[in-house]
Amino acid sequence: MDVIKSLDNKKIKKLSKLLLKKEREKEKLFLVEGRHLVEEANKCGVLIEVIKTEDYDFESAIPTTLVTYDVIKKLTNSVTPQKIIGVVKYLEEQEIGDKILILDNIQDPGNLGTIIRSSVAFNVESIVLSRDTVDIYNDKVLRSSEGMIFHINIIKRDLESFLEELHTKKYKIYGTKVDGGTKIKDLNIDTNKIAIIMGNEAKGINENLLKKCDDFLYIPMNKKCESLNVGVAASIILYELF
Amino acid sequence: MDVIKSLDNKKIKKLSKLLLKKEREKEKLFLVEGRHLVEEANKCGVLIEVIKTEDYDFESAIPTTLVTYDVIKKLTNSVTPQKIIGVVKYLEEQEIGDKILILDNIQDPGNLGTIIRSSVAFNVESIVLSRDTVDIYNDKVLRSSEGMIFHINIIKRDLESFLEELHTKKYKIYGTKVDGGTKIKDLNIDTNKIAIIMGNEAKGINENLLKKCDDFLYIPMNKKCESLNVGVAASIILYELF
Numbered sequence: 001m002d003v004i005k006s007l008d009n010k011k012i013k014k015l016s017k018l019l020l021k022k023e024r025e026k027e028k029l030f031l032v033e034g035r036h037l038v039e040e041a042n043k044c045g046v047l048i049e050v051i052k053t054e055d056y057d058f059e060s061a062i063p064t065t066l067v068t069y070d071v072i073k074k075l076t077n078s079v080t081p082q083k084i085i086g087v088v089k090y091l092e093e094q095e096i097g098d099k100i101l102i103l104d105n106i107q108d109p110g111n112l113g114t115i116i117r118s119s120v121a122f123n124v125e126s127i128v129l130s131r132d133t134v135d136i137y138n139d140k141v142l143r144s145s146e147g148m149i150f151h152i153n154i155i156k157r158d159l160e161s162f163l164e165e166l167h168t169k170k171y172k173i174y175g176t177k178v179d180g181g182t183k184i185k186d187l188n189i190d191t192n193k194i195a196i197i198m199g200n201e202a203k204g205i206n207e208n209l210l211k212k213c214d215d216f217l218y219i220p221m222n223k224k225c226e227s228l229n230v231g232v233a234a235s236i237i238l239y240e241l242f
Numbered sequence: 243m244d245v246i247k248s249l250d251n252k253k254i255k256k257l258s259k260l261l262l263k264k265e266r267e268k269e270k271l272f273l274v275e276g277r278h279l280v281e282e283a284n285k286c287g288v289l290i291e292v293i294k295t296e297d298y299d300f301e302s303a304i305p306t307t308l309v310t311y312d313v314i315k316k317l318t319n320s321v322t323p324q325k326i327i328g329v330v331k332y333l334e335e336q337e338i339g340d341k342i343l344i345l346d347n348i349q350d351p352g353n354l355g356t357i358i359r360s361s362v363a364f365n366v367e368s369i370v371l372s373r374d375t376v377d378i379y380n381d382k383v384l385r386s387s388e389g390m391i392f393h394i395n396i397i398k399r400d401l402e403s404f405l406e407e408l409h410t411k412k413y414k415i416y417g418t419k420v421d422g423g424t425k426i427k428d429l430n431i432d433t434n435k436i437a438i439i440m441g442n443e444a445k446g447i448n449e450n451l452l453k454k455c456d457d458f459l460y461i462p463m464n465k466k467c468e469s470l471n472v473g474v475a476a477s478i479i480l481y482e483l484f
Contacts, residue, residue, distance in 0.1 A: 110352060114471045121463035121470055144471070151466045219481065221363035224393045228363055228477070229356045229386070235474040236481050239461065 003054055003066040007074050016074050021135050028090040030137035033076045038086035040147035049087040056083035077139050094153040097125025098192045099242055104159060104209055105132045105200040113144025114231035120148040122238035127154045128162060163212040171195045173214050175205055178227050181216025184240045198234045245296055245308040249316050258316050263377050270332040272379035275318045280328035282389035291329040298325035319381050336395040339367025340434045341484055346401060346451055347374045347442040355386025356473035362390040364480035369396045405454040413437045415456050417447055420469050423458025426482045440476045
C-alpha cells in the first residue's frame, strides 16, 4: 500500500480541516488520536477510517491509509501524538432516558471530558449541553473523556425550552448552587425521572434556567473553600444520587 | 514611583527565574498571578512583594513595584495575565493532624490543583506528596487550586518511610484501587487518624506502598468506565469519609 508523505496531499488537507469545529459540523465527522480512542470508536461502529504509520501495529476491518509521522502530526494538536488517528462519524441521538445531566455553558474542555467520564461511571443516560458549551468533538474533550463519549447519549439543546419539555414529561429538575437548597445526602427522591443542572465555571447556572428548577442541591463543605471544581461537583452529585 | 519598563532590569530577570522549579527551591520563593491568588497569599501573611502595572488598583501595606504590562508577561506563563503578580514565601510545614491525604506521583498540574481545592473543602489536614509528584508552586497547580494552597498543610516526603512512621503513630492507612477492597459507602471507621493514598494517573499506587496499606477502598461504578479521573476519585472519597 502507498504511504502518503506529502502534507499537501488533498485527502490529508481535507482531513486536517476536521480540527476546526465549523468543518466538523459540515462533514459530521471528527478525528480521534491514539489506540484507546480509535478502539472505542471501532467498538461503537462509528469508526470509518484509520490513518496510521506503516510501522504501527493495528488490525481491523476498517479501511486504512498509511502516512508518515509528519502527516499524523498534521491531523492532531498533540505535540507527540501516537501513530494512529481515527476518522469517526458524529454520534447519533438516542432516547434521553430517565437520568439526565444538563450542562449550562461549561467552557473548559478538561472539565467537560471529566464530566462525560464520570457520567458513564455513575449511570447517567443522557448529557444535554447548552449551545454555548464547549464542543464535545474538541480534541481535549475527547482525550479527557478517555473515550467515554462513545458510551453515552450526548445532545445539544436550547436549554430553556428543553427544561419546559422535561417538566411536561414529569421529570424533577434539580439546580445546583454552592449553598442553599437541599444537602445532597438529605435528598429523598420520589421519582425515577431526574435531571440535574450544572452551570458555568465562573458564573454558575443562567438566571432563566434557575427559575425553572424544582429544587436546588448543594454539597456541604468547609467555609474556607468557596467552591469545588465543576467536574468534581458534578461527579460527587452523580455518585451520590445515581 | 518609578515604573520598570525594561525586560532586562536586573530585579525582573531575577524574579522571572522563579518560573523555574530549581530557582524556586533555591530562593524559597514563588510567583502568583492575579488578584485572587495575591489576596489569598496576603491573608496568609506570606506575600512579600507586589508587582503591578501603574493603572491596576490594589491597596496593601506590602512593598509594591510598578512595571509595564510587558514586564508582567515576563513573570508568568499566562498568555493574557492579570496586571498583578505576587512574590510569595514558601509555605512552612505544620503538624500533620489526623486526616491525611497522600499523593503518590501525581503528574498533571490540573489534577493536583483540583485535589488541593477539594482537600480544603472536605477538611483534610495535610496533603503529603511523593518526591516525584508535580511541584505545588507550578503556576498551573496554583491556578487550578484557586488559592486553596494557602489554607492547607502540604509537605513532601519519602512515602515508604512516611507510611512506616504513620503506622507507628497508629494511623489507619487506606490505599485506593479501581476495584477490590471495601466499597467507600460500607466503610466503618473506628479511628480519627486516617491516611488515604491516591496513585499516579496511569499506574496507580506504587507496589511498595500498596504493601503498607491496612485496607483498600473503591468507588463502585458502571463497568463501561474503567476508571475515574484521579481528582474526581480523590474528591469523592474525601467527600464521603471526611
